[in-house]
Amino acid sequence: MSGTAAASPTGASVPPAPGKAGDAHDGVGPRRLEAHLRARRDAGRKLLVPYLTGGLGDWVEVMRALAAAGADAIEVGIPFSDPVMDGPVIQEASARSLAQGTTPRSVLAGIAGSQVEVPIAVMTYYNIVARAGTKRTAAEMAASGVAAAILPDLPLEESGPWCAEADESGVETVLLAAPTTPDARLVRLCARSRGFLYAVGLLGVTGERTSLAASSKAIARRCKEVTDLPVLVGVGISNAEQAREICEVADGVVIGSALVRRLLEGAGPEGAGAFIGELREALDQS
Numbered sequence: 515m516s517g518t519a520a521a522s523p524t525g526a527s528v529p530p531a532p533g534k535a536g537d538a539h540d541g542v543g544p545r546r547l548e549a550h551l552r553a554r555r556d557a558g559r560k561l562l563v564p565y566l567t568g569g570l571g572d573w574v575e576v577m578r579a580l581a582a583a584g585a586d587a588i589e590v591g592i593p594f595s596d597p598v599m600d601g602p603v604i605q606e607a608s609a610r611s612l613a614q615g616t617t618p619r620s621v622l623a624g625i626a627g628s629q630v631e632v633p634i635a636v637m638t639y640y641n642i643v644a645r646a647g648t649k650r651t652a653a654e655m656a657a658s659g660v661a662a663a664i665l666p667d668l669p670l671e672e673s674g675p676w677c678a679e680a681d682e683s684g685v686e687t688v689l690l691a692a693p694t695t696p697d698a699r700l701v702r703l704c705a706r707s708r709g710f711l712y713a714v715g716l717l718g719v720t721g722e723r724t725s726l727a728a729s730s731k732a733i734a735r736r737c738k739e740v741t742d743l744p745v746l747v748g749v750g751i752s753n754a755e756q757a758r759e760i761c762e763v764a765d766g767v768v769i770g771s772a773l774v775r776r777l778l779e780g781a782g783p784e785g786a787g788a789f790i791g792e793l794r795e796a797l798d799q800s
Contacts, residue, residue: 547587547633547661547686547709551744551766554586560797561710561746561766562757564773564790565589565637567607569616572783574624579787581630584794588630589664589768592621592638598667603771607778618642618651622658633661635688635709640668640676648676652683662686662709670703677706688712691737693729704741711743713764715750734764754796761800769793 551561564580566573568590580588593608593616618638625634636655643651643665655663663685668676670689680687686708691700693714704711715730730747737745747760748768757767769790776785 550633551710555744555765560761561586562794563587563589563768565770567591567593567611568621569611570607574628575783576786577628577630579783580790581632583787583790585790587633589635589637592618592636594639603775607774622654626658635662635664636660637664640665648679652679652685655685656683662688664688666690690714693733701740711737711741711745713737713745713747715747730760731763754793757793758796758800
């Protein structure tokens with residue numbers, strides 16, 4: 515990326531907006547997730563990224579089932595005691611996982627041994643990163659085979675130290691764009707995001723909704739106008755019909771609460787794979 519980074523009010527560096535954001539990046543690392551998703555998107559495939567909570571039940575077997583059912587990548591949540599972005603379903607999953615003794619290192623160890631053949635992104639909160647240190651966290655993620663990280667409570671303007679270590683380790687930082695994000699800031703988010711751009715479909719916490727929010731298509735359109743990164747919409751996407759509808763605009767979807775609810779209800783790997791298989795079939799027919 516060319517140009518000089520601008521300083522944020524906090525002193526962190528924010529990259530400039532180079533024309534249409536996301537056209538090319540010259541960061542360090544293999545960029546496995548982004549390359550993988552771009553190739554599949556450019557081949558005409560709609561992208562499907564399911565989320566599950568690390569450490570919950572037989573979660574590693576669930577990961578394998580999701581990959582076999584047609585997931586293009588998998589997002590694994592490292593549970594945290596105060597998950598501010600998450601609604602009741604994922605909060606419950608996090609609480610159960612923590613009660614079973616799950617730690618960040620145990621989740622990374624599970625990913626390392628999973629032998630899943632699609633890229634893995636981890637999602638967690640910045641408190642966990644800050645406590646362990648940015649350099650150590652990025653290095654441990656990379657050593658575990660993690661391709662990308664999503665830190666929803668880390669603002670763009672304060673992301674410089676983390677992004678520098680993540681780039682150095684080859685871990686892509688996926689940033690989130692909300693429906694209320696101003697246009698100028700959206701361009702900067704797209705310029706800094708790696709892997710894909712996570713378009714948040716609605717205001718509020720994660721959870722299932724009975725219908726697709728109008729804001730989902732609006733934010734997807736806005737993102738697609740300013741970046742060539744894969745644009746995936748998450749939060750409020752609950753079933754195959756909604757996934758197919760949002761993919762009229764977006765490149766793909768992130769499915770979280772609808773899957774995690776099924777896991778909490780005892781669906782297990784077979785049930786999780788069947789649900790994601792339904793979504794895959796619907797997207798392939800769109």
